[in-house]
Amino acid sequence: MAVKQRPPRHPPRATCWTMMTATLLARWNPNMRNPCAGYPLFALLLLGTLPAQDLYDIPTVRSFYITTHQNDWWTRLAANRRTKTDLNVDLTVDNKTYKGVGLRFRGNSSYLATGNSQKKSFNVTLDAFTVGQDLLGYTNLNLSNAYNDPTFTREVVSYELLRRYMPAPKANYIRLYINNVSWGIYINVQQPDKEMMSEWFKGNDGNRYRCDPPQSSGNGRSALQWLGNDLNLYKAAYDLKTENSPTGWLDIRNACDVLNNTATSQLPQALPKVIDVDRALWYFALNSILVNLDSYIGRGNDYYLYHDEEHDQLEMMPWDMNESFGGSNASMSVAQLKVLDIFWQANNTTSRPLLARMLANAAWRTRYVAHYRTLLDEVYDWNWIGSRVTKYQAMIEKDVQADTKKLYPTYMFKGNLTTDYRLNSSFFRTWAPGLKPFVDARRTYLLARSDIKQVTPVLSQLARSPADPTDNQPVWITARVTGATSVTLHTRVTGPFSQVTMFDDGKHGDGAPNDGVYGGRIAGQPSGTKVDYYVGAASTGGLRFLPRNAGHKPEDYRVDWPRGSSPVRLNELLARNNTGIVDEKGQHEDWFELFNSGTKEADLSGHYVTDNLSNSKQWTIPAGTKLQPGKSLIIWADNDAADGPLHANFKLDAGGEELALFAADGRTLLDHEKFGAQEADVSTGRLFDGKRGWVGYPTPSPRMLNAPATCGVRLYTAVEPLTHSVTQTVSGSAKIATTATFQISTAPANSAVAELIGSGGTALPLPEFRLTLLVNPLLAVVVLPTDATGQARFLLPIPDDAALVGARLYVQAIGIQGGGLIASNAAETTFCPK
Structure with a gap:
């Protein structure tokens, strides 16, 4: 029963x-x-699984309230557009008001082509008139008006997809109000500034270029062409964003020289020394599959370059994705865009030299096709793209319906998912392809290509031994591979990746011979060294990598330092000191604090402190520096030794990094702390002096007990x-x-x-x-x-x-x-x- x-x-x-x-x-x-x-x-x-509450958290739609102080504020914004002069306004977000914020119009086409519409794109600068001010750690905000995108999703979905394979901005949605009047939904796009560089690279001080200055727009002069030795020609073509750089444009000119003037036979060795080749191939494959022609592959501009100082390479980064999925037509029909050849522009050595010279090389061309296959396997289908489009439209649908300033009628918001629309502007006429038929048709075309549907090797079970190597201990990398004619281990410490052949012969840490497991050796490295690696396998059909991302987020390990103990501990640090304590010169410099948790005096003479675990002897604590029990010592991290003996030769990175204390032998690690993005005037320290548990202090406590x-x-x-x-x-x-x-x-x-x-x-x-x-x-x-x-x-x-x-x-x-x-x-x- x-x-x-x-x-x-x-x-x-x-x-x-x-x-x-x-x-x-x-x-x-x-x-x-x-x-x-x-x-x-x-x-x-x-x-x-719960999302983080970052400013760019996609499920969170915040409201931004801007208050202007001038009756003619719109006229002033229009007058200031070309000079990029900020208007002083107030910004309220999450019930907190930020004074002295800069506001200006941004964009060229999104401004000019929208005529008299008030739905302009805006740039918001938190610290324009208030030094050190930020919003949840970000200072420069880009509010995009969804120009050429009736769905409001192209930019958000594209950046989410891009970030899986290369450094790219974050993007989400905000509701914008100006003087309590609704301006509707905007796409909130992260600025490629120092904060973003900190998220992707070890440092953020390298030269950073916007490759789309107005005077070079559309003519290919920002496409890494050789313009000659005159540095002024590069200054006109590449907008340097890094302030006070003593090396500005020198790296660009050198890269252009190597790219354009190196013999074809020597280019595979020379080009990776100045440009991250794998990153560039990802950039090309991503923009090609997304048919984002407002980019290097189309107009020869509208992208960023960053000089990664750790590896001494220029890194390509995408920008302006609102016209992805065929939104920028380049005089082609929607039908033509759906079947755009993956090697489009690959023969254009004059105005697209990086694309052309790289894809003329057989090995790089094969790698490019491999990246294309990865995108088709992992993200480029309507299941992945459509699920996000549907979800994000549901989040903002009511706001879009109520938006009286939006650029396109409400019916296009959902209609453009399946229907192509002809968009007319004040001086542009273009098509916005229906997203689903566009993605479906392009995927069908790509999967039918003979170079895409070739059978490639299968890789799995990537492993290393030992898992945690010590000083100068070799490491064996193994992977199970089937269907390969060759297997290669790609590895680097700094600079470009080098290649090591892997074997299945029982002699390379691979176990038994001919068992399908291949092995390769990485030479032992000194303590503190970080090693990146991934594996590639080739066959007559093509190439495949493990991890599939290849050089983007490869596997890595760090050779451990010998560990020691000390009563002296890292105790507190402040990486963004805007209004706190000052040094001997009256300057608000970053600082960190050491604390003696023992019962005896500690002699710190000759000990070392570093913000780079690969360099244990970065800064030496001066002779005679002693610390009494229960007391603390402030050291200024300002890279200014002239200000006094307790001024370290490095600065703390407010975007997040690591700090370590080493013994006087320069090898024994005594204490180490890794911290993330920091807020202005909020310190990071131990909850209780010298003990486990690090927290943030809205009121820093230098020279005082953390108790x-x-x-x-x-x-x-x-x-x-x-x-x-x-x-x-x-x-x-x-x-x-x-x-x-x-x-x-x-x-x-x-x-x-x-x-x-x-x-x-x-x-x-x-x-x-x-x-x-x-x-x-x-x-x-x-x-x-x-x-x-x-x-x-x-x-x-x-x-x-x-x-x-x-x-x-x-x-x-x-x-x-x-x-x-x-x-x-x-x-x-x-x-x-x-």
């Missing part, structure tokens, strides 16, 4: 908050039953403060017999937050939630509703009990936004006597 099951009873939503918190602490205990499954949102939070106050409130946040977007402050008194007020702001409006109350502080990263738990062990959870401005208040009555004096509570808020979790900083409250 069947037993009728009673439907499950679901606990109150507040109880789900408590249970969700317990799950956080349990770190995804697989045996824990989810009693909140009846609440779909909570089930998603418990079982799904609980004997009475009062101490605020701290995640070691990467930009990942925690909710703000918590404490007002009132921490005295017994009074009430402390915990104020929450910048939380989601008309929602709820959960205040986690604990008896201790921690810094427990929860990568599955993309946040850091700052309170543990947990005592209680209080759920608070937020108002229309995203604020909430929690009142904590403190009993009149002298036994509570010196007791502490730790409080952190957790909320929900965009289908993911967001968090606040934590407040440590030490109860005081009356």
